[in-house]
Amino acid sequence: MTNEARWAGRNSDKDVLRNDIWGKLETTGVNVGPVASRIPNFAGADLAAWRLAQVPAWKAARVVKCNPDPPQIPVRLRALHEGKILYAPVPELVKGFPFVRLDPADLKARGIEFETAATSQSFVEVGQPVQFEDMEFLDFVVVGCVAVTRAGGRTGKGGGFADLELGIFRELDKVGPVTAIATTVHSSQVVDDARLPMMPHDSALHWIATETELIETKTAFGQPKGVDWDRVQPDQYENIPFLVELRERLEK
Secondary structure (H helix, E strand, O other): OOOOOOOOOOOHHHHHHHHHHHHHHHHHOOEOOOOOOOOOOEOOHHHHHHHHOOOHHHHHOOEEEEOOOHHHHHHHHHHHHOOOEEEEEOHHHOOOOOEEEEOHHHHHHOOOOHHHHOOHHHHHHHOEEEOHHHOOOOOEEEOOOOEEEOOOOEEOOOOOHHHHHHHHHHHOOOOOOOOEEEEEOOHHHEEOHHHOOOOOOOOOOOEEEOOOOEEEOOOOOOOOOOOOHHHOOHHHHHHOOOHHHHHHHHHO
C-alpha cells in the first residue's frame, strides 16, 4: 500500500504496521470495501462478533460502548438485540455532541429497525445525542483496531480517537478497573508483540475476537488514568468541535 495514510507521521513504527495490515487484507482478499486510513472491514466480522458475545463480561453488561466503524456493525446489532443500552460515537467526533445513546426499547417503540440503527449513517440521526458527562457507567467497551497483539497491544487508524475517548471516560469515572476493553479483528490483524509499540497514553485490550478464536489477553500493560492533554494533536483541537470546551470543563 503506497498511498499516504490520513494520519501518518505521528508514529512511524505504527505507520509501517498499519500499511502492512491494510495491504495484507487487500492482497488476501479478506477486506470488505476500502481499508486505507480506516478501521478495516473484513470477511468474518459477524463470526468475530458472535465470539465476542461469548465473553462473560459481555453477557453481564447492561451498558455497552462500541466504535462506529463498519466491521463492528455486527457487534452493535448484537448489543441491541440483546437489550443492552448502546453508546456509539459520532464518527471522528465532528459534531457538537460526541455520542448518541441507543435504547432498544425506544427504537422498537419508534418502529426503527435495529439493522438500521446499527449503522453509523443512521445511528447519529436516530440516537439520543449526549455529552460525555451525561453517559452512564460503561460495563463493556469495544474499540476499533487496525492491529492488535495477544499481549493486549492495539493501534487504531492513527487519529487517536479511541485513546482520547477512553481518557475522558476515565477522568469522568465512566469506566473503571472492571470495565472490559475489547475489539473484533480479522486473524491476520493479530501481530507479534514486538511489532506494536505501546505508549503510556495507549489503552490495552482485555479481549480480542477474530473469525477463528477468542483471545483473553490478560494484559500486563497499565491503563492511562486520564487524558494526556500534552499529546492531543493540534488537528484534533481543530477538527473536534467540543474538545476545547470539554477540556476546560474537566480542568475546572
